[in-house]
Amino acid sequence: MRLLTAARLGPADLARLGVAGLRSRPLRAVLAALGIAIGIAAMTAVVGVSASSRAELHRTLDRLGTNLLTVGPGTKLFADEPAELPVEAPAMVGRIGPVTSVSATGRVDARVYRTDRIPAPQNGSIAVVASYLDLPATVGATVADGVWLNAATARYPAVVLGATAAARLGAVTGQPVWLGDLWFTVVGVLAPVPLAPELDSSALVGWDTAAGYLGFDGHPTTIYTRAAESSVEAVAAVLANTANPESPTEVQVSRPSDALVAGRAADDAFTGLLLGLGAVALLVGGVGVANTMVISVLERRGEIGLRRALGATRGQIRAQFLAESLLLCALGGVGGVLLGIGVTTAYAMAQGWPAVVPAWASLGAVGATLVIGAVAGLYPAVRAARLAPTSALAH
Template sequence: MTLKPGAAKPRPARLSPADVARLGAAGLRSRPLRVCLSALGIAIGIAAMLAVVGISTSSRAELDQTLDRLGTNLLTAAPGETRTGEEAVLPEESTALVGRIGPVESVSATGAVKKSIYRTDHVPAGQTGSIQVLAAQPELLTVVDATLHAGSWFTPATATYPTVVLGATAARRLDVPGVGTRVWLAGEWFAVIGILTPVPLVEELDSAALVGWDAARSYLGFDGHPTRLYLRVAPTQVTAVRAVLGRTVNPEAPNEVSVSRPSDALAAQQATDNALNGLLLGLGAVALLVGGVGIANTMVISVLERRAEVGLRRALGATRGQIRGQFLAESLLLSTLGCVGGTLLGVVVTGLYAASQSWPVVVPAWAMAGGLAATLLIGAAAGLYPAVRASRLAPTEALAGT
């Protein structure tokens, strides 16, 4: 057909985004097995990255809930070192001195007793089970927010008799079945009147055997000097109290007092976990990159196998841009398929692991949005070269090669 002079050249019909998507989907449906295997690489990468972020976020949410429940206003003070390198000693009146600080809501203390506790008097002296014996003041249970698994805490009466309250780990190491059992301590039989549940902010109590303050003086030769103070402070005054605590506990040698905040240790543990999470995220990114290479390989092979289709479409009037759009759409759909599968897998893994740890299940929306953005970017990059290569095929060359 010849055009009249001055007549406009015919323009190829434009394909709507829906038409391009249908063309891309048709290309994927023709090779279902290859598509699934290629999408699997993307899915593994997305699932790995999302699971790491989700598990880390769920763990952090559990930590936040724990700190909210236990409180971040617990401070401890313990003896440091003297100028000669020896262990310092806290004054006997340390508890009373700290109690005079206005923002301090409650205070208690424990004192180390250099004695060993055994299940019976027939156990060899060296088999201590690493259980520390501590004298405990009556307010300790309330200050550290500990609870009893069984039995009772010291009363004004039982605190003066040979009785003991065991931490959760100590009870397990001594193989104590419950309250009422007798244990051998410093040549005396002590009755177990209580067993604590684990104390997250004060883990040293878990492996300790606690004796009443007065009983420790009477039966164990305790000198009355506390070795660790525990105090609850008004939440808005933690920093201020922490600054003056050393001078209050030991006015003559404030530098010999070590002050800490137990909740900081939990936060530091979370930071350590984050370093490992960074490594796992890196591995997930590598898996995602490998998945992108798989998509590129699939699309290149697809172009070689479909030369006849490309030639026929070009002969029927398809432009190079439309050919590029078709193969680029296939690549993006393929990567999106992997992203959807990987997101579902990552959420399921996060949910199962969080449920096994009794954590709240938290999957950040930004992680899923970031995974989708990364997938589309990789899909576009992986499909760009095959799309350009397909668009450059001449119709006669493509049809002649069939």
Template structure:
């Protein structure tokens, strides 16, 4: 009819049309972090205690590796300063088991070897006991030995003085003595000077110096060192060297080492011991590394225990949050999204513990290294490996709870009390 408008009737809503996209929206990384942090925010104490187990394991591992690396760096620094080209030639034993003696000319003969850069020596004064005063019983020697020493000894062994001065051309022929670090402690000598005296072989010697610990000649730490001439004149020293300290061109180290015994004592080379002190320090470092491996095992056990705690926390979280899971499923969340939520929560929990453990382990390393006056070294691979380990632990610990949460049907979850 003219003038009437045709009205198209509205179509009632019906089922979805074929081809329509029904895929639920994807969770963006920011959304994953947000939903994963829900359980941590609502139960902070439980989350803290679970993360603490991870933190203890990581802190133990970082601390052990850091302290071990710092100790190794200190050893490398010492060897760099002291040198690794020192060989020692010392008196051994005869075939009958008695203490052997090197010839008086041993030092001069070794100096003739071409690659030898310098030679110094000490000779033990056998019958000279060292005491603080005449009132000390003779049996209380304190394990201290008296040695005659050459004037160039300090340069050869890389020793330094803690106090006072070293023997010189003016004092080595007179009753002056330099004490090793341990000797000074055992005798109770804290200062040097004309009024500080000790008994060496029954005679009073003035303490003119005290050494720092000698890394490459530990026998000097428990020694009382006097000049070679005064030892021969007043203490009955026979002039035979006991230990020779030889600096060698490193390019010919092995060749010189092979001929030192025969050169130092041509008549009985089997009665001479040749060693390289830096090898002993390297062996000590290897022992420390073995002990480090043991401690790392302890840290790994603590980390696994922490992972079990995270898994336990996540299982309980799934049981307590069935209503939440059912509600999210009824609103369209997929099984994959539920699984991602709980897996993200487990990873966040472990990551928090891992970061905290790295910080604590680094602080322990820096503090201990500063106390020992070592360089602080925190291996980057330990930090990265520690964080990676926490993520692996978190993924393994959260996998089963996440799968269990994803398998809950909406009706079952909503019906749970």
């Protein structure tokens, strides 16, 4: 006598059974998949926005260069008063072999106002600085309106305002401003300078103008230096001794691009927090899927008993409900990834950034949903497989 064996279910058969089970209760399936989709979308969007922001940072640094070094006065060793850079410091720094360009600014003891009627204390924290003519080329600054100082305007009462200074003064190109007891004409307004943000809140005048009209003593307060990319560290090591050979310990050397990278590290920490929130949302979605599958088992006892009576094995029942759980989570995962990509693209376009969603994030999100689907559907599947055919049919 030949024993009858249950027919084996292939992947296609399991997929059809899973789809049929989900279609029997579409609203519940959609709501459960939506919980998964929200968690996946949150995680994908967080990673995508962070990657897009990082790509914009790299693009900015590539455009502005990471070979900018700044030299400024520190403090005197046995006094609290600030040190002073020699007048010849920019010229001495320019003699360093790998240095490609040098420019400088010097703080001027003067204040700038929109009119001569404003009380002296109300200066809006705008610094007045003398500037070399080649400053924009060295620090990567651009003029948003008007022109930069030239050989002619640098000797007369002309001023270029930083972006923040222009906004505080409410000044535009061609307008006079009251600077150091004189009327200066605004000849230009700078765009924001990422690698030298101190210039944004400054009023810049020519070096000769500052000396002739404002009593500037000629001592630079900041020296901006560009060096060959391969020699940045070597140049940084000798800048202090070169700028002030008599007191190199009273010189501070910094690399502005490092500040941008440090800011990005803080953003990465914030990204980690948001990823944690996305993971919590994903966990909540997984609990929703498990709840949906448990209720499905309870409501479909008759179907389970009939299938067992017709010869279905416990393994086949277990595989059927596990397939439904995996399909439910896969739908939520794919939908969440697409939603996250859409959110990332929209946000990046609004910010003017390149839209970047790492492939590992998309694939990892889908993989995470499948793992959650397997875990969430395991208990309901095992419970369904343990139902006795007689008790299930009686129910």
